[in-house]
Amino acid sequence: MEFLVNPRRALRAPIRCDARVAMPGGGFWGSPTHDLGFAGCQLVASNRLAPGTELEIELVEERVPTPVTVTGRVAWVSGHAPWHVGIVFRPDSVQAARPFFDAILAAYPGLEAYASCPERIPADADLAPGPLPRVDPDLGHEEAAVLAAIGPGLRADALRDKLGPRYASLAGPLFGLIGRQHIVLGPPDAQAALGWARHVARASR
Numbered sequence: 001m002e003f004l005v006n007p008r009r010a011l012r013a014p015i016r017c018d019a020r021v022a023m024p025g026g027g028f029w030g031s032p033t034h035d036l037g038f039a040g041c042q043l044v045a046s047n048r049l050a051p052g053t054e055l056e057i058e059l060v061e062e063r064v065p066t067p068v069t070v071t072g073r074v075a076w077v078s079g080h081a082p083w084h085v086g087i088v089f090r091p092d093s094v095q096a097a098r099p100f101f102d103a104i105l106a107a108y109p110g111l112e113a114y115a116s117c118p119e120r121i122p123a124d125a126d127l128a129p130g131p132l133p134r135v136d137p138d139l140g141h142e143e144a145a146v147l148a149a150i151g152p153g154l155r156a157d158a159l160r161d162k163l164g165p166r167y168a169s170l171a172g173p174l175f176g177l178i179g180r181q182h183i184v185l186g187p188p189d190a191q192a193a194l195g196w197a198r199h200v201a202r203a204s205r
Contacts, residue, residue, distance in 0.1 A: 117179030153188025
């Protein structure tokens with residue numbers, strides 16, 4: 001049996017922390033995290049950053065007494081503004097971030113289960129948009145691209161083929177959406193797709 005493999009093996013959760021990011025050439029910008037794990041996070045940058053750029057990031061969360069400072073590199077960047085960027089932490093920063101991340105999970109019961117992602121899915125699995133959450137999902141550009149491609153429903157291998165060369169950069173967002181149950185394994189759901197349409201259109205601008 002063929003599988004689509006999750007490229008993001010470390011847990012990420014839809015956690016909003018305040019991030020203060022030091023630029024390589026000097027200066028700072030601030031952004032909330034769009035997701036966070038002990039091995040990386042997603043931010044929105046003030047301008048387009050090249051993949052491989054190293055950044056120092058201070059993370060602050062109101063329910064965690066002590067902030068943490070980590071160093072990471074830009075793993076991917078969205079195709080246009082707003083500039084969503086995926087950051088992968090350096091190994092020493094992974095160790096520093098783990099207690100901070102664990103403290104957030106402890107402060108928000110149920111978050112770990114909500115954000116858990118499968119390691120792989122069958123290539124012939126049927127994918128469909130999940131129920132629209134009560135809280136604004138605040139999609140990133142890549143997540144919107146995945147939901148737009150799925151429409152009311154699509155097989156996993158058909159989605160991969162439809163995305164073509166973009167699939168390599170969109171596999172992580174795909175599995176993140178599955179972990180958050182914004183995409184579910186099941187038959188097409190045209191009603192759910194209609195519910196997501198406004199959010200997908202807004203994030204696609």
